[in-house]
Amino acid sequence: PLPRPAMLLHCLASAVGQYNMCKSLVSTDEGSVWEHYACQPSPASMKDYMRIKVDPPGITCGNPPERFCTLENPYLCSDECDASNPDLAHPPQLMQDRERNGLITYWQTVTWGRHPEPLLANITMSWNKSLELTDDIQITFEYGRPTIMVLDKSMDHGHSWQPFQFYADDCQDAFNMQPKRVRDLSPTNLTRVICTEQYSRWVGSKNDKNVKFEVRERFALFAGPRLQNMDNLYTRMESMKGLRDFFTFTNLRMRLLRPALGGTYVQRDNLLKYFYAISNIEVPARCKCNLHASQCLLTEGNLQCQCEHNTTGQDCQKCKKGFKAKSWKAGSYLPAPTGTPNTCTIAGSPSGSNCECYGHSNRCSYIDYLNIVTCVSCKHNTRGQNCQHCRLGYFRNASAELDDENVCIECNCNQLGSIHDRCNGTGFCQCKDGAAGAKCDDCLPGYYWKQGCYPNVCDEEMLLCQNGGTCHMNQKCVCPPEFKGVLCQQSRCEAGKDCNGASSPRLSTAALLLCTLSYLLATLSHH
Ligand SMILES: *[C@@H]1O[C@H](CO)[C@@H](O)[C@H](O)[C@H]1NC(C)=O
Ligand SMILES: *[C@@H]1O[C@H](CO)[C@@H](O)[C@H](O)[C@H]1NC(C)=O
Ligand SMILES: *[C@@H]1O[C@H](CO)[C@@H](O)[C@H](O)[C@H]1NC(C)=O
Ligand SMILES: *[C@@H]1O[C@H](CO)[C@@H](O)[C@H](O)[C@H]1NC(C)=O
Ligand SMILES: *[C@@H]1O[C@H](CO)[C@@H](O)[C@H](O)[C@H]1NC(C)=O
Ligand SMILES: *[C@@H]1O[C@H](CO)[C@@H](O)[C@H](O)[C@H]1NC(C)=O
Ligand SMILES: [Ca+2]
Numbered sequence: 001p002l003p004r005p006a007m008l009l010h011c012l013a014s015a016v017g018q019y020n021m022c023k024s025l026v027s028t029d030e031g032s033v034w035e036h037y038a039c040q041p042s043p044a045s046m047k048d049y050m051r052i053k054v055d056p057p058g059i060t061c062g063n064p065p066e067r068f069c070t071l072e073n074p075y076l077c078s079d080e081c082d083a084s085n086p087d088l089a090h091p092p093q094l095m096q097d098r099e100r101n102g103l104i105t106y107w108q109t110v111t112w113g114r115h116p117e118p119l120l121a122n123i124t125m126s127w128n129k130s131l132e133l134t135d136d137i138q139i140t141f142e143y144g145r146p147t148i149m150v151l152d153k154s155m156d157h158g159h160s161w162q163p164f165q166f167y168a169d170d171c172q173d174a175f176n177m178q179p180k181r182v183r184d185l186s187p188t189n190l191t192r193v194i195c196t197e198q199y200s201r202w203v204g205s206k207n208d209k210n211v212k213f214e215v216r217e218r219f220a221l222f223a224g225p226r227l228q229n230m231d232n233l234y235t236r237m238e239s240m241k242g243l244r245d246f247f248t249f250t251n252l253r254m255r256l257l258r259p260a261l262g263g264t265y266v267q268r269d270n271l272l273k274y275f276y277a278i279s280n281i282e283v284p285a286r287c288k289c290n291l292h293a294s295q296c297l298l299t300e301g302n303l304q305c306q307c308e309h310n311t312t313g314q315d316c317q318k319c320k321k322g323f324k325a326k327s328w329k330a331g332s333y334l335p336a337p338t339g340t341p342n343t344c345t346i347a348g349s350p351s352g353s354n355c356e357c358y359g360h361s362n363r364c365s366y367i368d369y370l371n372i373v374t375c376v377s378c379k380h381n382t383r384g385q386n387c388q389h390c391r392l393g394y395f396r397n398a399s400a401e402l403d404d405e406n407v408c409i410e411c412n413c414n415q416l417g418s419i420h421d422r423c424n425g426t427g428f429c430q431c432k433d434g435a436a437g438a439k440c441d442d443c444l445p446g447y448y449w450k451q452g453c454y455p456n457v458c459d460e461e462m463l464l465c466q467n468g469g470t471c472h473m474n475q476k477c478v479c480p481p482e483f484k485g486v487l488c489q490q491s492r493c494e495a496g497k498d499c500n501g502a503s504s505p506r507l508s509t510a511a512l513l514l515c516t517l518s519y520l521l522a523t524l525s526h527h
Contacts, residue, residue, distance in 0.1 A: 019234075019339060022294050022308035036309060038291040038331035038339025043134035046127065046283040047096040049303055054092050054107070055122040061110045061275065062089055068111050069273045070143050071262035072205060077272050081108055095123070095278045104279050106142045112259065112274035115266060121256040121276055125283070126158065129296075129303040130315050133247040135284035137213035142277040144205040144260025148174045151213055154251040161253065165213055166195035169202070174257075182217040187236075190218050191246040202263030209279075215247065234333035248288055291331025291339065292316035310344040319344035324359030324403030358403040360387035381408035393421045414441035416452040448474040457486060467491075 022039035025032050054060060061068070062083030069077035082088040090108035097105055112119040137151070151164045168174035177195035185192060199211040216227065223233040237244045259274045266274070287296030289305035293316050296305050307316035309331070310323040319328045323344035332340040345356075355364040357375035360382045364373050378387035381394045390396055390408035400407045413421050413429035417440030423429045431440035434453030443453035456463060458471035465477035469488030472478050479488035 019291065019333065020294055022292070022341070036341040036343055038333060038341050039294040039308065040289060040291055041287045041294055041296040041305070043284050043286045044296075046131060046285045047281055049129075049298065050096060050125045050127055050281075050283065052092045052095060053124045053126070055124070056120070059109050059121045060091060061108045066111065067272060068108075068275060069270070070205065071260060071273050074262075074267075074270055074273050077270075090277070092123075095281050099280070104142065106277045106279035108142075108277040109256075109275045112266075112271045115268060115271050115274070118257065119259055119274065119276075123254045123256070123278070123281075124158070125252045125281065127250060127303060128157065130155070130248055130250050130288035131283075131285040131303075132244070132288045133213075133215045133249070133283075133285045136215050136217075136282075137252070137284075138280075138282040139211045139254065139278060140209045140280040140282075141211065141260070142205070142209065142279050143275070144202070144262065145199055145209065145211055146256050146259055146276060147200050147202075147261055148257040149200070149211070150255040150257065152253040152255065153249040154253070155245065155248055156250065158251045161251075163193050164249075164252070165193060167197075167200050167211060168195060169197060169200040171195035171197055182214045185218070185221065187221050190221050191242050202260065205260065215284075231336045234336065234339075238332055238334050252283070287315075289316045291333070292341070309341050310346070319359065319403075322346060322401055322403065326356065327359055327362040355386070357387045358382070358407075359405075360403075380405050381410070393423075395423050395425055395427045398426075412439055414439050417441050417443075450475070463487065 019038050019040045020042060021037055023034050023036045026035050060083070061081035065080060065082035065084070065088070067077050068079050068081060069075070070079075080088050081090055083091070090106060092107045094105040095107045099105055109119070109121050146167070147169045149167045151167070152161045153164045154161045166175050166177060171177045171179040175195050179197045180192075180194040181196055181198060182194070185194070199208075219227055219230075219233055222236050223229045227233075256276050259276050261274070287293070287303055287305050289296060289307065290311070292309045292311040293305035293307050296303050298304075302314075304314055305316045307313065307320075309316070310320045311328065312318060312320045317328070319326075323346050326345055328344060329342040331342050334340065355373040355375060357364070357378065360378045360380050361375040363376040365376045366373050372385060374385045375387045378384065380387075381391045383389050383391045388402060393411050394408040395411055397404070397407050397409050409427065411421060411423035411427060411429055413423060414435070414437075415421070417435035417437075418429040418431055420430065428438050429440045431437070432452065434444050434447035434455060436442045436444045436453075443449050446456050446459075447453040448456055454475075456474040458465050458469075458477045459474055460471065463471075465471050465479070465488050467480060467483040467488045469477040469479040469483065477486065477488045479485070482492050484490050484492055
């Protein structure tokens with residue numbers, strides 16, 4: 001064991017600036033307390049976790065068995081690929097196996113028998129997890145590297161893809177791009193997608209088998225040639241737009257567009273020497289955990305960050321339930337060497353000067369004349385200094401916590417039946433006279449609904465229509481011709497009143513007689 005001071009030094013050296021610890025117990029005057037730091041998992045060989053798919057179907061050699069030869073030995077076509085014989089098969093998984101005893105194992109395609117049709121193959125690698133490159137991607141080709149290929153990446157599980165790097169023995173000819181090397185890049189354009197000729201020219205199949213995507217050389221632009229100044233890189237990761245994303249991916253895809261040709265043109269008389277063969281794909285990367293985890297483990301077949309700081313999600317990309325006092329934030333590499341954890345804090349915990357918005361706002365503003373800090377633009381139908389109330393017209397969802405997006409439910413009061421669109425704490429609206437129900441969309445007994453509740457005009461019990469009238473939908477009595485009135489209670493012709501002629505001609509004749517008679521009487525008495 002190391003002597004104590006040396007051990008301490010050793011621990012410090014490995015802890016500082018590595019972001020490999022999420023927390024540690026430190027002793028203070030008030031006793032031991034946890035300190036929290038920005039943290040990230042260590043780099044790992046991600047080929048162990050990748051799922052490989054090759055396209056098109058039938059591109060892998062050996063079904064049916066076929067012979068092939070090599071560029072360096074073009075007239076000795078005695079090698080055989082046979083999918084049904086384990087010793088002669090070259091299935092895709094040999095691109096990610098762990099080779100033992102120096103025995104090289106490789107995936108191999110069919111030969112270019114269909115020339116001049118291009119020999120195309122896609123290799124798609126999926127992780128179902130956001131990863132961040134930590135060193136060069138390295139693809140090892142046996143029997144020569146392709147003369148044209150593209151490396152693509154996806155950051156959204158294969159929904160969208162973008163080129164990562166182009167490779168060709170002649171960039172201008174293949175992609176109409178100027179050939180570049182990573183060393184042509186400067187800190188300002190290091191995320192530029194380039195075409196490189198470095199890995200595609202014929203140098204003999206044994207001399208250089210590797211095609212690289214240069215991560216180290218790009219890091220070195222900030223961290224120095226031996227990556228001795230990683231702090232500077234991490235500082236740039238925080239400040240330079242797109243830098244972190246450039247190294248982030250969930251899937252990679254190699255599009256092999258033309259095989260090795262041996263430094264010359266395609267020789268049609270011997271197409272059995274043209275094919276692709278890959279013995280290894282190295283993808284050194286770490287799980288992207290947004291600086292909230294130092295471990296990333298395989299759970300149920302998928303990589304999963306072991307989230308700290310009260311975060312959760314595959315990439316620790318959100319706050320745990322009940323810890324949404326503030327909006328989620330990724331941890332930060334700054335300030336070096338331990339960074340800022342940006343911990344999710346418990347909802348409802350006293351926060352001092354720290355303004356809580358329960359995750360419904362990510363902006364606070366200081367109101368000078370009230371001397372308070374208040375949340376701005378509360379979302380999810382909340383309102384209040386801490387977005388802790390529901391907006392008018394909404395009520396609190398009793399089964400949701402204050403930091404839940406569903407915390408406020410619309411009152412949904414019936415516009416015609418209710419006085420206004422607000423409701424009480426359990427969602428009951430305030431009803432107009434005669435209206436009923438939580439939303440005021442019903443009527444009390446004795447009322448009928450017609451764009452609101454109105455008292456019944458007639459019914460079958462208390463407000464019976466009379467004289468043979470019938471009650472129509474509680475709204476009116478339909479009366480026989482001789483009667484009128486709300487309940488048909490009134491005869492159309494009562495004594496002493498003028499009767500409507502049309503309805504009863506016999507009566508009106510009598511009335512006329514009566515009138516004539518009284519006129520005569522009046523005339524007689526006058527004389
Ligand atoms: C390879 O992938 C690209 C992009 O999805 C697609 O256009 C192309 O057809 C694929 N090639 C093969 C051989 O499957
Ligand atoms: C991808 O990972 C997520 C989260 O771990 C999981 O729910 C999902 O089933 C995985 N998908 C596949 C295809 O494995
Ligand atoms: C990157 O910038 C450097 C210097 O600013 C320039 O010389 C170089 O051509 C640029 N590279 C690319 C690929 O644009
Ligand atoms: C997460 O929440 C638990 C429970 O309240 C608490 O004990 C722990 O200290 C929190 N972790 C951090 C990093 O704040
Ligand atoms: C109330 O909140 C719970 C928990 O989030 C949610 O499942 C439910 O849908 C919410 N109710 C309404 C009516 O939104
Ligand atoms: C809301 O109003 C209903 C009906 O008047 C009542 O039963 C309920 O208790 C009220 N809820 C609250 C929280 O006041
Ligand atoms: Ca292998």
